[in-house]
Amino acid sequence: MRKAVIAGIGSTAFGRHQDRSIQSLAIDAGCAALVESGVERSRIGALYLGNFTAGPLCGQEVLAGITADELGLGPIPATKVEGACASGGIAFRHAVMAVRAGLCDAAIALGVEKMAHASGADVTAALNCAMDNRSDGPSGLTFPGFYGLAWRKYAAAGRANRDDVSAVVIKNKAAGLKNPLAQMGADLDLETIAASAYIADPIQLYDCCPVSDGASAVVVTTPELARDAVAEPLDILATVQTSGAPRIAGHADMCSLVATVAASSQALEEAGLGVDDLSLAELHDCFSIAEILNSEDLGLVPRGEGAAWAAEGRTGSGGDRPINPSGGLLAKGHPVGATGLGQIYEATIQLRGTHSNQVRGARFALTHNLGGAGVACTVSILGRPDA
Amino acid sequence: MRKAVIAGIGSTAFGRHQDRSIQSLAIDAGCAALVESGVERSRIGALYLGNFTAGPLCGQEVLAGITADELGLGPIPATKVEGACASGGIAFRHAVMAVRAGLCDAAIALGVEKMAHASGADVTAALNCAMDNRSDGPSGLTFPGFYGLAWRKYAAAGRANRDDVSAVVIKNKAAGLKNPLAQMGADLDLETIAASAYIADPIQLYDCCPVSDGASAVVVTTPELARDAVAEPLDILATVQTSGAPRIAGHADMCSLVATVAASSQALEEAGLGVDDLSLAELHDCFSIAEILNSEDLGLVPRGEGAAWAAEGRTGSGGDRPINPSGGLLAKGHPVGATGLGQIYEATIQLRGTHSNQVRGARFALTHNLGGAGVACTVSILGRPDA
Numbered sequence: 001m002r003k004a005v006i007a008g009i010g011s012t013a014f015g016r017h018q019d020r021s022i023q024s025l026a027i028d029a030g031c032a033a034l035v036e037s038g039v040e041r042s043r044i045g046a047l048y049l050g051n052f053t054a055g056p057l058c059g060q061e062v063l064a065g066i067t068a069d070e071l072g073l074g075p076i077p078a079t080k081v082e083g084a085c086a087s088g089g090i091a092f093r094h095a096v097m098a099v100r101a102g103l104c105d106a107a108i109a110l111g112v113e114k115m116a117h118a119s120g121a122d123v124t125a126a127l128n129c130a131m132d133n134r135s136d137g138p139s140g141l142t143f144p145g146f147y148g149l150a151w152r153k154y155a156a157a158g159r160a161n162r163d164d165v166s167a168v169v170i171k172n173k174a175a176g177l178k179n180p181l182a183q184m185g186a187d188l189d190l191e192t193i194a195a196s197a198y199i200a201d202p203i204q205l206y207d208c209c210p211v212s213d214g215a216s217a218v219v220v221t222t223p224e225l226a227r228d229a230v231a232e233p234l235d236i237l238a239t240v241q242t243s244g245a246p247r248i249a250g251h252a253d254m255c256s257l258v259a260t261v262a263a264s265s266q267a268l269e270e271a272g273l274g275v276d277d278l279s280l281a282e283l284h285d286c287f288s289i290a291e292i293l294n295s296e297d298l299g300l301v302p303r304g305e306g307a308a309w310a311a312e313g314r315t316g317s318g319g320d321r322p323i324n325p326s327g328g329l330l331a332k333g334h335p336v337g338a339t340g341l342g343q344i345y346e347a348t349i350q351l352r353g354t355h356s357n358q359v360r361g362a363r364f365a366l367t368h369n370l371g372g373a374g375v376a377c378t379v380s381i382l383g384r385p386d387a
Numbered sequence: 388m389r390k391a392v393i394a395g396i397g398s399t400a401f402g403r404h405q406d407r408s409i410q411s412l413a414i415d416a417g418c419a420a421l422v423e424s425g426v427e428r429s430r431i432g433a434l435y436l437g438n439f440t441a442g443p444l445c446g447q448e449v450l451a452g453i454t455a456d457e458l459g460l461g462p463i464p465a466t467k468v469e470g471a472c473a474s475g476g477i478a479f480r481h482a483v484m485a486v487r488a489g490l491c492d493a494a495i496a497l498g499v500e501k502m503a504h505a506s507g508a509d510v511t512a513a514l515n516c517a518m519d520n521r522s523d524g525p526s527g528l529t530f531p532g533f534y535g536l537a538w539r540k541y542a543a544a545g546r547a548n549r550d551d552v553s554a555v556v557i558k559n560k561a562a563g564l565k566n567p568l569a570q571m572g573a574d575l576d577l578e579t580i581a582a583s584a585y586i587a588d589p590i591q592l593y594d595c596c597p598v599s600d601g602a603s604a605v606v607v608t609t610p611e612l613a614r615d616a617v618a619e620p621l622d623i624l625a626t627v628q629t630s631g632a633p634r635i636a637g638h639a640d641m642c643s644l645v646a647t648v649a650a651s652s653q654a655l656e657e658a659g660l661g662v663d664d665l666s667l668a669e670l671h672d673c674f675s676i677a678e679i680l681n682s683e684d685l686g687l688v689p690r691g692e693g694a695a696w697a698a699e700g701r702t703g704s705g706g707d708r709p710i711n712p713s714g715g716l717l718a719k720g721h722p723v724g725a726t727g728l729g730q731i732y733e734a735t736i737q738l739r740g741t742h743s744n745q746v747r748g749a750r751f752a753l754t755h756n757l758g759g760a761g762v763a764c765t766v767s768i769l770g771r772p773d774a
Contacts, residue, residue: 001489021521047630054516055442059524061516062471065630065762069637075649077628078763079477082467084449090466101488102388129441129448134408137446241464243434243452250456262462375452376465 004099005233006382007106007219007226008037009345014214014333015183016116022058022213026067026112029215029338033108034071037219038228041071044219045104047078048094050087050111051337053126057118067110076104083241084130085286087111088216088340089369089378093239095220096380106221111338114213123211127336130372132246141248144200144208144287146373150254151202151289160292160307162202166193167310168288169206172324175317176331178357181342183333184210207288212333216341218348234351237364238270238381246375257374260297267366267379268299275299278381279362280317280350282343284370285328291315295323298368298379317357325350325357340369340378351384391486392620393769394493394606394613395424396732401601401720402570403503409445409600413454413499416602416725420495421458424606425615428458431606432491434465435481437474437498438724440513444505454497463491470628471517472673474498475603475727476756476765480626482607483767493608498725501600510598514723517759519633528635531587531595531674533760537641538589538676547679547694549589553580554697555675556593559711562704563718565744568729570720571597594675599720603728605735621738624751625657625768633762644761647684654753654766655686662686665768666749667704667737669730671757672715678702682710685755685766704744712737712744727756727765738771 010032012025026049034041049064060066061080068078081090088111095109115123124142131137136146154160169188176185188206196205226233244259245251251258268274281300285291292306300321301309309315317325326332326346329339347365349355355362362384369378397419399412413436421428436451447453448467455465468477475498482496502510511529518524523533541547556575563572575593583592613620631646632638638645655661668687672678679693687708688696696702704712713719713733716726734752736742742749749771756765 023519023521052448053442055440055513058520059512059516060520061439061469062519062633062759062762065470065759066519066633068630069632069762075629075631075645077477077480078470078630079481079628080469082448082469083452083465090464093464094466097488097490101484101490103484103488125446126442129446132410132449132453133445133447134410241466242462243455243465244462245456246449246453258462372449372452375449375456 001100002102003223004096004220004236005223005226006236006348007039007221007229007233008033009218009348011181011216011342011345012214013181014212014335017213018117022054022060022112022114023066025215026063026110027070029217030067030071030108030110033217033219036230039106039219039221039225041073043106043225044073044108045076046098046107047073047076048091048109049080050091050340051080051113052082052084052087053113053115053336056126057122058114083376084371085336086340086369086371086376086378087337090241092218092341092344093241093378096236096239099220105225108217108219109341110217111341112215113335113337115211116213135247144203147287147289148200148203150293154255159304162194163190164307164311165288166190168291169193171316172285172328172330175325175357176327179327179332182327182331183212185327185331203287209286209329209334212335214333214335214338216338216345218341218344231352232385234348235383235385237383238267240267241378243376244374246372255293256297259374259377260294260370263377263379264298267381271381273364278364278366280322280325280359281366282324282326282346283368285324285330286334294368317359322359325359343367343369347382351382388487389489390610391483391607391623392610392613393623393735394426394608394616394620395420396605396735398568398603398729398732399601400568401599401722404600405504409441409447409499409501410453412602413450413497414457416604417454417458417495417497420604420606423617426493426606426608426612428460430493430612431460431495432463433485433494434460434463435478435496436467437478437727438467438500439469439471439474440500440502440723443513444509445501470763471758472723473727473756473758473763473765474724477628479605479728479731480628480765483623483626486607486609492612495604495606496728497604498728499602500722500724502598503600522634531590534674534676535587535590537680541642546691549581550577551694551698552675553577555678556580558703559672559715559717562712562744563714566714566719569714569718570599572714572718590674596673596716596721599722601720601722601725603725603732605728605731618739619772621735622770622772624770625654627654628765630763631761633759642680643684646761646764647681647757650764650766651685654768658768660751665751665753667709667712667746668753669711669713669733670755672711672717673721681755704746709746712746730754730756734769738769
């Protein structure tokens with residue numbers, strides 16, 4: 001396998017883009033990544049696009065082919081990939097694999113979603129397509145419900161109270177205020193969070209990521225072809241994709257998802273690193289409790305101590321285990337298919353040392369993108385070339 | 388790149404499966420392919436699933452992860468791929484690439500669709516997601532309309548009359564009567580076809596493929612791992628994926644789609660074959676006129692002579708250029724995401740020499756799967772190992 005690097009990145013802001021077509025969001029992000037990469041369009045040999053809800057919410061599929069056409073990439077293979085909220089991470093992995101395997105010398109991965117125009121009922125129905133709808137969906141379950149159940153189990157073991165979980169919300173919302181691409185940063189306190197509306201008890205309003213539009217893109221290529229990149233290319237040390245049970249009954253423990261545990265250990269092995277080598281992680285905090293559970297599954301904090309680490313401030317950008325300095329899904333937003341590539345975008349800027357919420361001396365960054373109730377997962381590890 | 392072979396195939400019948408979940412269709416086909424392949428489930432390292440409309444029509448996504456879970460494949464990467472009606476061919480190509488590149492020693496590709504339960508309006512809306520809906524969709528265009536326009540242009544050049552095109556319908560519907568998996572075989576004559584209802588003038592009822600449910604699956608592996616297969620493994624000589632313009636205005640000539648032309652020439656080059664080496668082709672006859680146009684784009688017949696070859700019977704299973712001896716989409720059916728893998732299934736049985744509409748002495752077979760108005764395409768070439 002050849003070495004692959006990140007040569008360029010691009011992203012729209014995450015938020016509401018009522019006046020924009022979903023196509024134009026993808027194309028904006030793709031153009032920016034191509035220009036930054038310095039790679040000639042004729043050298044791009046594959047396009048992967050992550051998207052989840054454009055069929056039901058925008059009446060639009062074949063976004064991979066549309067984007068390849070409009071970016072002027074010629075009749076290259078252009079593939080939409082779907083793994084619910086992990087679609088963007090899956091697109092990134094496939095672009096990396098195409099370059100590593102020598103199928104092409106450069107590839108572009110994009111993620112895009114446009115949801116904020118749709119009604120709450122339509123968005124919920126579209127997101128619920130990520131469940132196994134022979135079982136969980138018909139029971140009335142939604143994803144806030146899934147994570148609410150996991151939180152109850154975690155809390156019943158004495159591992160977290162409301163204020164412990166609120167520490168995640170306060171950290172990520174504050175980070176969002178520093179991120180120019182973030183949809184919903186905020187300066188919050190424990191009282192405001194505790195007084196907010198219940199969504200799926202114990203999950204309250206500020207525990208939930210917003211509904212978002214947006215697109216992100218990454219150009220992956222060989223070190224040789226990346227020589228004209230605007231910024232120094234970054235090493236892709238690992239990219240792993242896993243799957244897991246699609247329904248509650250398939251999980252031995254709702255507080256631990258097999259797909260994440262497997263992806264993390266495989267990625268660290270592939271990169272030849274331990275968790276203490278990681279400078280930061282951008283992980284899938286679709287709900288505040290999800291950041292805590294995922295931080296444990298990834299091995300970033302000891303099992304059962306995720307809430308305590310958050311409450312002690314150890315996962316802040318200045319702490320000993322920085323998590324989601326971008327603001328994460330909670331504050332930056334969650335345009336589903338774009339999220340995984342948005343994480344790569346944020347990690348790239350951190351490793352370039354130019355992030356607006358910079359982790360000092362960042363050398364290695366992990367990204368974690370999760371789909372459904374653990375049905376799909378990707379973990380990638382990036383590194384500074386001098387690291 | 389390593390050599391990859393087809394070790395096992397499986398398929399449901401194509402047609403109406405009102406009493407079945409979309410998940411169960413995929414799992415049936417997948418189980419059959421796994422059993423036939425003789426490959427241990429623990430050796431399957433990747434799953435690719437082609438599907439197009441399950442989000443809007445079945446309220447179900449993450450079908451790749453659901454299928455991997457239910458087939459007992461463990462936490463392997465499981466990816467849904469989408470390229471409209473070419474989704475199945477794209478799934479096959481990715482399984483082949485995973486084995487060829489050494490990412491895993493065996494992979495399974497599945498395609499599935501469930502549409503026949505939905506209203507005609509809902510099916511049309513779902514299929515129209517394969518257009519670029521900033522342009523063609525809002526004009527009122529549908530896919531029968533797209534192919535109706537192409538037919539008019541072809542006819543205006545004096546290349547086909549109604550009866551020439553009907554020869555394709557008669558051939559494929561008759562072949563469907565011989566295929567136990569076919570949805571809608573029929574014994575038709577010119578008068579019946581010419582008297583049928585107009586759908587999008589000049590396209591009439593029998594010129595259109597039916598709306599179908601169904602699933603097909605293929606296990607791809609190395610020659611070494613295929614030693615326990617039930618039937619002799621087949622060589623995969625080429626598998627190519629391309630993209631093209633998603634809208635009418637992007638085509639210099641509606642009677643020729645760049646994606647097909649490029650995929651065919653690349654696949655023949657990869658296989659080291661000429662069109663005269665091909666024993667048969669299973670190509671994308673979503674409409675009767677599409678078989679004629681595609682046969683020209685693929686280079687199977689000279690440009691402008693597709694209708695004449697059909698009318699002269701040269702594309703029958705006993706002719707000098709057999710096309711769609713399975714009955715094709717017109718008669719076997721078109722469960723969109725399954726179609727490309729259904730073609731591989733049919734070509735495999737032909738090369739085993741046991742097809743119910745057998746092409747005598749079949750050695751090499753080409754399959755052609757097309758998405759949207761030419762926005763995505765795959766062409767694969769299979770061969771008998773002794774060929």
